[in-house]
Amino acid sequence: MTQSAIVEVLLPVALDRTLTYAVPDGLEVAPGDVVVAPLGARATMGVVWDGEGAAVESARLKPLAGRIAAAPLPPSMRRLVDWVANYTLAPRGQVLRMALRGLSEEAAAPALRMGLRATGALPSRRTPARDRVLAVAADGAARSKKELSEAAGVSSSVLDGLVAEGALAPAELPPPPPPPRPDPSLPGPELSREQGAAAARLVEMTAARSFAVALLDGVTGSGKTEVYCEAVAEALREGRQALVMAPEIALTVPFLDRFARRFGARPAVWHASVGEKGRAAVRRGVADGSIQAVVAARSGLFLPFRDLGLIVVDEEHDAAYKQEDGVAYNARDMAVVRGRLEGAAVVLASATPSLESRVNAERGRYERLALPARYGGSVMPEIRAIDMRRAGPPRGEWLAPALVAAVAKNLAAGEQSLLFLNRRGYAPLTLCRRCGHRMKCPNCSAWLVEHRFRASLVCHQCAYSASSPTACPACAAENALVACGPGVERIRDEAVARFPEARVTVLSSDLIGAGERLSAELDAIERGAVDIVVGTQMVTKGHHFPKLTLVGAIDADFALGAADPRAAERTFQMLQQVTGRAGRAELPGRALIQTHDPDHPVIRALVAGDREGFYRHEAEARAAAGMPPFGRLAAIVVSAPAREAAEAHGRALARAAPKAEHVRVLGPAEAPLAMLRGRHRMRLLVHAGREVDVPGYLRAWLAAAPAARGGVRVAVDVDPQSFL
Numbered sequence: 210m211t212q213s214a215i216v217e218v219l220l221p222v223a224l225d226r227t228l229t230y231a232v233p234d235g236l237e238v239a240p241g242d243v244v245v246a247p248l249g250a251r252a253t254m255g256v257v258w259d260g261e262g263a264a265v266e267s268a269r270l271k272p273l274a275g276r277i278a279a280a281p282l283p284p285s286m287r288r289l290v291d292w293v294a295n296y297t298l299a300p301r302g303q304v305l306r307m308a309l310r311g312l313s314e315e316a317a318a319p320a321l322r323m324g325l326r327a328t329g330a331l332p333s334r335r336t337p338a339r340d341r342v343l344a345v346a347a348d349g350a351a352r353s354k355k356e357l358s359e360a361a362g363v364s365s366s367v368l369d370g371l372v373a374e375g376a377l378a379p380a381e382l383p384p385p386p387p388p389p390r391p392d393p394s395l396p397g398p399e400l401s402r403e404q405g406a407a408a409a410r411l412v413e414m415t416a417a418r419s420f421a422v423a424l425l426d427g428v429t430g431s432g433k434t435e436v437y438c439e440a441v442a443e444a445l446r447e448g449r450q451a452l453v454m455a456p457e458i459a460l461t462v463p464f465l466d467r468f469a470r471r472f473g474a475r476p477a478v479w480h481a482s483v484g485e486k487g488r489a490a491v492r493r494g495v496a497d498g499s500i501q502a503v504v505a506a507r508s509g510l511f512l513p514f515r516d517l518g519l520i521v522v523d524e525e526h527d528a529a530y531k532q533e534d535g536v537a538y539n540a541r542d543m544a545v546v547r548g549r550l551e552g553a554a555v556v557l558a559s560a561t562p563s564l565e566s567r568v569n570a571e572r573g574r575y576e577r578l579a580l581p582a583r584y585g586g587s588v589m590p591e592i593r594a595i596d597m598r599r600a601g602p603p604r605g606e607w608l609a610p611a612l613v614a615a616v617a618k619n620l621a622a623g624e625q626s627l628l629f630l631n632r633r634g635y636a637p638l639t640l641c642r643r644c645g646h647r648m649k650c651p652n653c654s655a656w657l658v659e660h661r662f663r664a665s666l667v668c669h670q671c672a673y674s675a676s677s678p679t680a681c682p683a684c685a686a687e688n689a690l691v692a693c694g695p696g697v698e699r700i701r702d703e704a705v706a707r708f709p710e711a712r713v714t715v716l717s718s719d720l721i722g723a724g725e726r727l728s729a730e731l732d733a734i735e736r737g738a739v740d741i742v743v744g745t746q747m748v749t750k751g752h753h754f755p756k757l758t759l760v761g762a763i764d765a766d767f768a769l770g771a772a773d774p775r776a777a778e779r780t781f782q783m784l785q786q787v788t789g790r791a792g793r794a795e796l797p798g799r800a801l802i803q804t805h806d807p808d809h810p811v812i813r814a815l816v817a818g819d820r821e822g823f824y825r826h827e828a829e830a831r832a833a834a835g836m837p838p839f840g841r842l843a844a845i846v847v848s849a850p851a852r853e854a855a856e857a858h859g860r861a862l863a864r865a866a867p868k869a870e871h872v873r874v875l876g877p878a879e880a881p882l883a884m885l886r887g888r889h890r891m892r893l894l895v896h897a898g899r900e901v902d903v904p905g906y907l908r909a910w911l912a913a914a915p916a917a918r919g920g921v922r923v924a925v926d927v928d929p930q931s932f933l
């Protein structure tokens with residue numbers, strides 16, 4: 210091979226560095242191009258990265274195998290990959306893999322779609338069915354088999370017969386018409402004065418075509434969606450693209466319809482269950498600009514938009530934006546990074562913003578736009594606490610008398626009630642009455658949760674599942690196993706027993722298949738075809754049920770005690786969101802919170818409707834402890850099949866930790882979830898001052914630390930959300 214160009218290529222594998230390849234004669238490539246590169250014995254897709262090829266003799270380099278006809282990864286995307294990798298300490302190739310999702314080689318070019326057309330030749334034998342087909346096909350146009358057989362009212366074997374006789378022939382189908390484009394000129398709703406002011410600012414920011422972040426901080430039911438849709442409209446008018454991210458994409462069918470009512474067409478949708486083909490189409494469409502609006506789960510952050518003008522992060526406080534496996538990144542935070550790289554406006558919307566975002570607004574880094582009241586004169590629900598120590602239910606029941614009375618009153622009035630418990634299944638613990646044995650996951654340090662509906666015991670950590678035994682596996686006693694504590698299925702049973710005439714439904718991710726079935730359930734609730742909804746946190750997110758006037762939170766305390774610096778914030782957010790489902794239309798709403806600790810500041814703030822007071826109190830507590838956002842955290846989890854190996858490596862890591870100002874390293878300590886999927890886990894926690902470059906510190910540390918050997922794994926989590 211003659212001396213030719215050399216390029217650096219980043220491959221979507223767990224490698225941080227680029228590899229150097231020769232460019233064969235006749236191939237021209239530039240940074241961002243998607244290429245095929247040999248790697249060991251196989252070929253893999255990769256992206257030509259920036260920078261000079263290393264000074265290697267090209268004769269020793271393997272040549273690229275070719276280029277893929279896909280849009281190149283623009284510079285802003287390459288910088289995003291570099292940035293995310295640098296911040297999370299994930300290998301760059303692993304981040305690149307997220308940016309290539311939807312781009313398999315076959316999917317890169319739209320496949321030819323074949324159909325049939327008439328050739329003009331007549332079959333030897335005529336039948337009425339055949340004549341109908343020929344009549345439809347007489348215009349000579351190509352049609353899909355399905356279309357042709359439906360139009361002629363014949364089975365596909367009739368078509369096959371006509372092909373065999375040469376009367377029909379395969380023909381390429383015209384490309385499908387592009388999906389209708391959302392139209393920003395359609396009129397939006399008339400906005401209230403406050404909504405109008407917030408929307409005007411968002412429109413201004415979007416029109417400025419430069420990076421800025423707004424925190425849209427509006428109480429439940431204040432119309433945040435309507436407000437940020439005006440910014441979406443502006444991005445569309447500018448001919449730019451808009452990305453709306455939502456934490457639980459399965460729940461967005463009502464959102465898609467709402468979007469369609471506003472803009473005359475649904476946005477494109479990006480999430481795991483869209484399928485390979487659909488993802489390829491979305492990726493292609495955002496890269497060539499034919500798709501202007503996308504609603505996406507967190508991975509949509511890595512789509513290669515051609516001209517991104519706006520990113521909306523709806524429910525920005527939601528922990529689901531944090532990916533825990535693989536690249537541990539927070540899509541909310543990385544959305545801000547992407548906005549900066551793209552020169553785009555970023556809108557973080559929530560009724561219960563994270564303290565991080567509130568403080569960023571106070572520090573002037575974000576602009577805070579407040580919607581302090583509900584839209585259209587609806588009032589915020591009245592919230593009361595039920596003191597379970599004094600006014601709780603009898604043993605073995607979970608609904609306090611005051612809550613039962615309230616539901617009964619609601620039923621009599623023909624209004625809807627929601628009973629909220631953030632626990633799937635029937636009971637969180639099963640134990641033997643005789644020997645005390647507790648049913649435990651064989652792979653994790655977690656109890657097995659009974660799912661009575663499926664007649665099985667399930668581990669919520671690793672999905673291990675076994676059918677419910679009749680005898681105790683430890684002492685063999687028959688019928689001695691008892692369910693302890695409630696899950697939503699058990700609350701449902703209690704509601705049905707109490708109110709046999711009521712129509713009761715359970716909304717829980719494991720009972721409802723995503724998609725159609727869920728939207729049917731949501732529809733039924735919206736229409737008022739359900740009296741009592743029992744649900745997990747999936748009901749707390751963004752729903753608007755006009756007839757719902759009572760919310761009962763079954764157990765407000767369960768998250769308050771957890772060893773998580775955000776426990777109070779999370780509890781407040783969850784209860785505020787779920788109580789915020791009550792009384793969103795004409796009828797006023799109320800909420801009852803069952804608690805053993807009615808004097809806890811979180812419960813008091815909720816009851817008093819003192820949102821600002823809660824944030825003030827929480828900020829003070831976190832500042833005093835140097836917790837985020839007033840300090841920084843990073844977690845290192847060491848895991849291994851054997852406990853001793855995990856412990857030894859954890860200690861070796863701790864010894865290797867560099868001394869640095871304003872950095873404390875805590876641990877190793879056994880993780881609360883001491884075993885997960887058969888691996889023993891030790892945790893180390895870095896607690897640092899706000900000014901410390903934590904990723905830099907971690908990088909120096911890990912470079913100096915002994916390598917993990919013998920099945921030991923080290924997972925780094927910067928800004929951890931989970932403390933298990």
Ligand SMILES: Nc1ncnc2c1ncn2[C@@H]1O[C@H](COP(=O)(O)OP(=O)(O)OP(=O)(O)O)[C@@H](O)[C@H]1O
Nearest residue numbers: 398399400401429430431432433434435560584751
């Ligand atoms: N200006 C308006 N004109 C007509 N309807 C509106 C307007 N603003 C809000 N609404 C309606 O009020 C209801 C609540 O609005 P929306 O769902 O946007 O609130 P939200 O702030 O996102 O609430 P949450 O945070 O609780 O999900 C919706 O049915 C919405 O269509």
Ligand SMILES: [Zn+2]
Nearest residue numbers: 650653668671
């Ligand atoms: Zn398990």
